[in-house]
Amino acid sequence: KGMECIRMELGEPDASGRRRPVEVPGSEFTLDVDCVIMAIGTSPNPLIKSTTEGLETQKWGGIIVNEETGLTSREGVYAGGDAVTGAATVILAMGAGKTAATAIDQYIQSKA
Structure with missing residues (x-):
């Protein structure tokens, strides 16, 4: 299994001056992964709970974590951002990521 990816680069500015991402031809590659969790939106992906055995969640679907570490109820599994807090600011999500x-x-x- 793997996740198929393609490299992107910024294209030429459009009429508004914004440079949009465009595919780099021939740059396809596959990442060797066991699981991919979408990180788009403002609420936890319901697939997370149904595909991650032993993961404790709030009634509304938010993942329960140790606030000081982001560690979930599963050893070696960490979470942060909207999946934990629900809709919040990017700054809070970035802080959770850093933690x-x-x-x-x-x-x-510790495992090395």
Whole structure:
């Protein structure tokens, strides 16, 4: 299994001056992954709960985490952003990502 990807680059500016992403021809590649979770929208993807055994969630679907680390009820599984808080600001999501990244690094280092 894998996730099929294609590299993108910014194209020429349109009439508004905005440069939109365009595909780079011949840049297709596959990432070797076990699971991909969509990170689009302002609410948790309902597939997360149904495909991740042992993951504790709120009644409304938000993933329950340790607020200091982003660690979920599953060892080695971290979460943050809208999947945890529901619709919130990008700044909060970025903060959760930074918190989880630090905890993930510590987790990986402890396994080395």
